[in-house]
Amino acid sequence: MSGSANSSLESPDLYINRELSWIEFNRRVFAEAKDERHPLLERVKFISIFETNLDEFIMIRLAGLKDQIDSRTARRSPDGRTAEQQLAAVRQRLAPLVQEVRRYWRQVLLPLLAQEHIHVLDYEQLNAKQRHAMRLYFENEIFPVLTPLAVDKGHPFPHISNRSLNLAVVIASSNPDQEDLFARIKVPPALPRLLPVPVSSDEPQAVAFVWLEQVIAANLQMLFPGFEIWESYPFRVLRDADIELQEDEAADLLEYIEQEVRERRFGAVVDLTVNPSMPLRIRSLLLENLEITESDLTIIDGPLGMGDVMELQSITRPDLKDPPFTPRVPPIIRNSENIFDAIQKHDILLHQPYDSFNPVVDFIRAAAEDDQVLAIKQTLYRVGSNAPIVNALLHAVENGKQVAVLVELKARFDEENNIGWARELERAGVHVVYGLVGLKTHAKVAMVVRKEEDGLVRYLHLGTGNYNASTAKIYEDLCMFTSRHDIGMDVTSLFNSLTGYSRQGAYRKLLVAPVSLRQGITERIEREIEIHKANGNGRLIFKMNALVDPEVISYLYRASQAGVSIDLIIRGVCSLRPGVPGVSETIKVRSLVGRFLEHSRVYYFGNGDKPEMYLGSADMMQRNLNNRVEVLFPIQSYSMKKALMERMITPVLADNANAHELLPDGSYREIRPKDGEELFDSQQWFLEHPLFEFNEDSDQTNPTISAIPSSS
Secondary structure, eight states: OOHHHHHHTTOGGGBOOHHHHHHHHHHHHHHHHHOTTSOHHHHHHHHHHHHHHHHHHIIIIIHHHHHHHHTTOOOOOTTSOOHHHHHHHHHHHHHHHHHHHHHHIIIIIHHHHHHTTEEEEOGGGOOHHHHHHHHHHIIIIIGGGOOOEEEBTTBOOOOOOTTOEEEEEEEOOSSTTSOOEEEEEEOOTTSOSEEEEOOOTTOTTOEEEEEHHHHHHHTGGGTSTTSOEEEEEEEEEEEOOOOOOOGGGOSOHHHHHHHHHHHGGGSOEEEEEEOTTSOHHHHHHHHHHHTOOGGGEEEOSSOSOGGGGGGGGGSOOGGGSOOOOOOBOOHHHHTSSSHHHHHHHSOEEEEETTBOSHHHHHHHHHHHHOTTEEEEEEEESOOOSSOHHHHHHHHHHHTTOEEEEEEOTTSTTOHHHHHHHHHHHHHHTOEEEOOBTTBEEOOOEEEEEEEETTEEEEEEEEESSOSOTTGGGTEEEEEEEEOOHHHHHHHHHHHHHHHSOOOOOOOSSOEEETTTHHHHHHHHHHHHHHHHHHHSOOEEEEEESOBOOHHHHHHHHHHHHTTOEEEEEESSOBOBOTTOTTTSTTEEEEEEOSSSEEOOEEEEEOOTTSOEEEEESOOBSHHHHHSEEEEEEEOOOHHHHHHHIIIIIHHHHHOOSSEEEEOTTSOEEEOOOOTTOOOOOHHHHHHHSOSOOEETTTTEEOSOOOOOOOOO
16 A cells, blocks of 8 residues: 555544444434334333443443543544543533433333333322332332441541442431531342332233332431431442453453452442432532542433333233244254264354354254264353353363363453353363453354264354354354364364464464454455456445444545445444545445344455455454454355355345445434335344255255345
C-alpha cells in the first residue's frame, strides 16, 4: 500500500466512532422491542437485553474512557476524538435514548401488558387488599434480610457494590436543631425484583407484580422504629468491571484472576443513576461520597435497572412468546452408526440454533465412550453454569482417555464459572491450561484422536460459537465437523502452541491470530483488488459482529476504490463509513437484529471462479487480530460452499424484516419491503429450510432451494 494512499484513507472523517456506533447498535436492539411482529413478552425481553447491554457498555467501555482521562492518555480514536470528547459525546447521545426506553415502557408496553391481564404496578396503584398482602410478604420474606446502614460521624459511608440497587433514606431528626439523618438500604439481589401481588377475582387469568424497592420504601417504619421517615429515593451504581491483567507478574494465573474477580466490586464508580425526584442535597451527598462528579450522574424518569424485567419471561403465556421449535439433526448424523462414521463420509456443517447443538455434545460423549479414542483436546471460552461438554470431558478421563483442555479464565463476566470448571477438571485429572500470557484464547476448536485400521485419525470440530448448550439455543452460529488430514495437522500444531512451547509461524489451512490471520485477510483483499482490475468480478462478503480495525477498514476502502463489490453484514459496531464518494461507494453495510443473536463470522472472497470461504471466531477488531488466539477455518467442500452462499448468505442479504442499513453519517435506517416486494425474514426462513443436507450420490446440497427475494 502506498504511503500517500494509506494516509488519505486514515482521515478521521472516514471513521465512525466505535462507542457511538455501539449506541446505534443498542438502539437497534430497542427497535426490536418496538417491532409489533414480535409477541408481547418477547418485546419486553428486548427491553431487558437493551438494559443489560448498556450496563456492560458502561462498566467496560465508559470505564475505559475514564481510565484514559485519568491517566492523561493523549491517544485519539481513529475518528480523531480525545477520550474526553468521546465520553461527552457518549453521555449526550445515551441520555435521550435511555429516557425514550422508559417512556416507551410506560406509554406502550405497560398498557399492552395490562390488556393481556399482566399488570406491572407501582405501589401507589395497589388496593388495600394488595397492600396488606405485600405488608405480610415484607415482614416474612424481605425484612429479615435487610440491613439498614446509618451514615453519620460514627458510621462511615458504606461501600456501594457494583450493579446494586439501593434506597437513600432520609429520617427526620427529633431535635429541630439537628440535621436530618441519612441511611442506605441495599435492595436484596437474591429476591425477585418484581413481586407477585394478588389479583381481583374479576380477572381469574390475570397476574400482577409490584417493584421490590417500592415495597421496601412503603414499609420503612419497621426498619427505623420510633422515627418518622421523611423520604426515600432509589439509586443504582455501576463500577469499572474491566479486569486489569498484569499476567507477567502473576505467579499463579488462576489465583490472580480469582482475586481480580473478587475486587471487581470495588472498582471505581462509573455511573450513578437516580430518579428526577431525588433532591439536590441527596444527589450531592451521593456524588461526594462516591467520589464522582455530576458528569457521571444519569437521571432517569422510570424504573432503574430494567434488565430485571426479564423476570416476566417466567409467566406461562405461550401465546405471548415466540413459538417453540425443534432444532434439526442432519440425516447424515441420524442415519450413521456413530458420529465418527458420519464425519468420515463427508464434512458436516451445522447452523445453530436451527440445527441442534446435541451433535456437538454427542461428539465429545462418543469420544469419551469409544474404546478406539486415545485423546481429546479442546478450547473452552464460555461454557456456562450447566455444561454438558465439561461433564463429557470428565467422563472421558474416568474412562482412561488423555484429555487436555484450555480454559480461558479471562472470558469477561464468565471468569467465576470458568474458574470453577477449571478446578473441577484439574481434580479429575484433566490437563488444564489457562491460556497464553498476554493473549485470550477465543478460538472454538475440539480434536478427538482415534486409532483406526489405517492409523490415527483426527476428528475435528471447529466453530464460530462457544461450547455452551444454553446460548446455542438463541445464538446463531456455524460449525463444521471434519477429519481432513491437513486441517488436523494444523489443529495439532495449534494445541501444541497453546499447551507447550512453540513458535508456530505458519499453518497449512487455518488462519490463526495473532500469527497469520491479519495477513491472511489483507492479502486476500489485495488479491481481490487485482482480480477486479484484471476481470472486473471482484467480490467480498464479510459477516461478523464488529468491524473496527483501521488497517482492515483501509484495505476495504482500497478495494472499493478499485471497484470491488463489497457486502458487509455486521451485527454490532462498525467504524467503516459506507457510501462515501471516491472511497466506499461499492460498500454496503447491513445489520441484523432479530429473534436470534447473529453471532457467526463468515468471510467470502470471490477469487475469480475459485471462491474461498472461511468461518471462525474472529471479528475484525484490533483485540481479535493482535491480542487473541483466534481461528478461521476454510470451507473446502464444494457442496458446503454452495450451501453457505445460496442458503445462508443470500437469505441474509435478502432480509427486509430484521435488517438495518448503515448510512454514511453513521446512522441506520430500517430495510423494509419496497413496492411490490414481500416481507422476507431470513431467520424464519432458516427455521423452515435446512442449510446443508448431504447427498452421498452427488456431493451436492439437497433439496432444491426455495425462491428467495433478491437482495435489495
